[in-house]
Amino acid sequence: MTGVEHLDRARHLAATLREDFLGAMIVVTTDGTIQYWNDGAHLLYGYTGDEILGRTLFETIVPSDPADEKTRRLDTATAAGSAIYESVRRRKDGTLVWVDVVGRVVSGDDGITLIALSERDITRIKYRRDAQVLQTRFREVLEAAPDAIVIVDESGRIALINSETERLFAYERNQLLGERMEILVPSRFHAGHPHHRKRYFAERQTRPMGIGLDLWGRRSDGTEFPVEISLSPLTVDGSPLAMAAVRDVSGRKRIEEALKIANEELESFTYSVSHDLRAPIRQIDGFARILNEHLDATLDDKGRHYLQRIQDGALHMGRLVDDLLHLARVGRQSPQLRQVALGTVVASVIADNFPEVPERQIEWRVAPLPEVRCDPGLMKVVFSNLLSNAVKYTRDRPHAIIEIGETERDGQTAVFVRDNGVGFDMTYADKLFGVFQRLHRVEDFEGTGVGLATVQRIVHKHGGRIWAEAQPDEGATFTFTLGPQPAPDGSA
Amino acid sequence: VSNLGEWILMAEDNPSDAELVLEALASSTAGFDIVVARDGVEALDALFLRGTHAGRAQRPPPRLVLLDVKLPRVDGMSVLRELRQDERTRTIPVVMLTSSNLTRDVAEAYSLGANSYVQKPVEFRQFRDTVRRIGEYWLTVNERAPGARVERGRS
Numbered sequence: 001m002t003g004v005e006h007l008d009r010a011r012h013l014a015a016t017l018r019e020d021f022l023g024a025m026i027v028v029t030t031d032g033t034i035q036y037w038n039d040g041a042h043l044l045y046g047y048t049g050d051e052i053l054g055r056t057l058f059e060t061i062v063p064s065d066p067a068d069e070k071t072r073r074l075d076t077a078t079a080a081g082s083a084i085y086e087s088v089r090r091r092k093d094g095t096l097v098w099v100d101v102v103g104r105v106v107s108g109d110d111g112i113t114l115i116a117l118s119e120r121d122i123t124r125i126k127y128r129r130d131a132q133v134l135q136t137r138f139r140e141v142l143e144a145a146p147d148a149i150v151i152v153d154e155s156g157r158i159a160l161i162n163s164e165t166e167r168l169f170a171y172e173r174n175q176l177l178g179e180r181m182e183i184l185v186p187s188r189f190h191a192g193h194p195h196h197r198k199r200y201f202a203e204r205q206t207r208p209m210g211i212g213l214d215l216w217g218r219r220s221d222g223t224e225f226p227v228e229i230s231l232s233p234l235t236v237d238g239s240p241l242a243m244a245a246v247r248d249v250s251g252r253k254r255i256e257e258a259l260k261i262a263n264e265e266l267e268s269f270t271y272s273v274s275h276d277l278r279a280p281i282r283q284i285d286g287f288a289r290i291l292n293e294h295l296d297a298t299l300d301d302k303g304r305h306y307l308q309r310i311q312d313g314a315l316h317m318g319r320l321v322d323d324l325l326h327l328a329r330v331g332r333q334s335p336q337l338r339q340v341a342l343g344t345v346v347a348s349v350i351a352d353n354f355p356e357v358p359e360r361q362i363e364w365r366v367a368p369l370p371e372v373r374c375d376p377g378l379m380k381v382v383f384s385n386l387l388s389n390a391v392k393y394t395r396d397r398p399h400a401i402i403e404i405g406e407t408e409r410d411g412q413t414a415v416f417v418r419d420n421g422v423g424f425d426m427t428y429a430d431k432l433f434g435v436f437q438r439l440h441r442v443e444d445f446e447g448t449g450v451g452l453a454t455v456q457r458i459v460h461k462h463g464g465r466i467w468a469e470a471q472p473d474e475g476a477t478f479t480f481t482l483g484p485q486p487a488p489d490g491s492a
Numbered sequence: 493v494s495n496l497g498e499w500i501l502m503a504e505d506n507p508s509d510a511e512l513v514l515e516a517l518a519s520s521t522a523g524f525d526i527v528v529a530r531d532g533v534e535a536l537d538a539l540f541l542r543g544t545h546a547g548r549a550q551r552p553p554p555r556l557v558l559l560d561v562k563l564p565r566v567d568g569m570s571v572l573r574e575l576r577q578d579e580r581t582r583t584i585p586v587v588m589l590t591s592s593n594l595t596r597d598v599a600e601a602y603s604l605g606a607n608s609y610v611q612k613p614v615e616f617r618q619f620r621d622t623v624r625r626i627g628e629y630w631l632t633v634n635e636r637a638p639g640a641r642v643e644r645g646r647s
Contacts, residue, residue, distance in 0.1 A: 287512075
């Protein structure tokens with residue numbers, strides 16, 4: 001073979017492969033009407049030649065602000081004869097892609113000017129390059145964060161991540177930069193995602209994502225894990241970005257699941273208690289009473305006393321079961337919070353439970369009470385217990401005084417119930433709120449030892465605290481808070 | 493007024509509770525037969541003259557059914573459901589007399605067509621008063637559905 005033969009074949013090869021090397025090749029008129037569209041362009045943008053020839057760039061692959069693209073790019077190219085620039089294109093499927101554009105203007109003999117555009121996908125390169133710039137700026141902050149941080153641009157591509165993201169999602173940094181962020185999300189959530197992102201970029205404020213929704217992340221191996229996500233807007237060099245802080249909550253979910261099962265077991269236990277424990281108690285009481293009636297004439301005082309003891313025992317057991325059930329029920333239900341005037345609750349508890357009786361002289365001193373956010377039903381239980389304790393433990397006082405009023409503790413509204421009753425020794429104050437714990441002998445003051453445990457549980461459910469102060473024979477004061485309250489203007 | 497052939501069905505698995513109910517009902521149910529079913533199957537047999545009750549002479553349905561929720565074999569809710577689905581028994585007053593007052597039990601009983609839901613008081617005196625009043629109300633005060641056992645009201 002001669003050198004000339006080689007040269008011809010090389011030229012031929014170059015001519016046939018030319019377009020493959022160039023990638024997308026598009027020829028347009030000066031107004032952007034597409035005249036030529038090669039396979040590379042089809043591959044890159046998804047449109048076939050049949051679909052796109054005769055339409056303009058601006059109604060197809062130029063995403064927004066067509067005036068800008070026309071004046072800045074095409075017109076300058078026309079004027080200068082050629083241009084090299086980076087731009088954004090929209091694929092047929094709507095996704096955005098960064099391209100490197102080389103434009104050359106060719107004026108024909110017929111006076112028609114054509115512009116040849118060679119466009120190359122540089123998305124991955126661009127994101128990696130940009131990430132490096134961002135990273136030098138934000139690296140320390142990002143790496144210090146305990147969460148996986150994923151920074152996404154308006155097109156939904158990942159602009160920057162931290163090491164925790166690599167660890168959590170099991171990807172290398174370079175596998176993610178420039179990728180669409182949906183790669184980190186299970187496919188069943190993909191459909192709605194671009195819409196949510198669009199809305200987020202429109203409102204741009206810090207907020208948790210998908211409040212009340214089940215959010216899931218997807219690792220590189222396809223496995224999923226539950227997450228919690230907080231979104232913050234970010235602007236870097238004039239470009240809007242969104243920063244997502246992603247936290248793996250599988251540990252917490254497991255605990256929640258275990259707790260749910262435990263609660264269900266407790267519920268079936270209390271069900272059995274309510275059904276199976278009550279029956280024998282009723283039978284003991286019932287048959288003792290029937291026996292009492294049956295033997296009425298023949299029974300002496302001693303016999304009657306024994307039967308009475310049996311019934312007393314049964315009734316006490318019945319009360320214990322009822323109180324325990326009540327405690328368990330209170331423990332299960334979550335408070336239904338609304339704005340409640342505590343004064344009204346206290347007034348109705350006093351009216352319902354403590355009617356005036358000639359045997360007792362009780363002076364109720366009810367100061368004005370605040371309106372607070374709480375569960376009115378549960379609050380009634382709290383006051384019934386605290387007030388009946390106050391009534392009970394003042395019963396040997398010729399003049400009982402029970403005060404209810406508002407105070408403050410650690411900047412929180414607090415309510416107290418004070419009596420001038422028998423009080424108790426503060427040495428045992430820590431036992432006061434325990435189930436079945438009593439500081440008085442049952443012969444002196446009856447009770448089951450469940451009331452204050454119930455009260456404490458309700459107060460805790462509201463995020464508050466309860467404590468008692470007392471001295472033997474000097475009365476007792478119970479004070480409780482109900483957790484942080486919303487600002488008075490109701491803005492919280 | 494003769495109550496001949498009139499009867500009450502009590503479904504109660506606990507013999508002691510059954511005895512206490514009988515004791516409490518004694519004054520208000522003079523002249524009524526009280527049939528005690530020890531589980532849901534027996535209760536349905538007594539209602540529809542099946543099983544051990546198959547040989548019995550034909551009789552009108554009971555004037556009142558006292559039904560416990562928790563019963564062996566077939567539970568009280570299932571008895572109630574079947575009883576409300578049958579033309580012959582759908583208008584019989586059914587009082588749930590039970591230890592449970594779980595909200596879901598109360599709700600289910602009413603949705604299945606119970607006429608009343610009463611939690612058995614633990615204290616016998618209250619229990620006796622309650623049961624006595626149930627008997628008086630449903631057997632004396634309350635006007636029963638006319639021709640309860642003939643085919644009527646099919647819609």
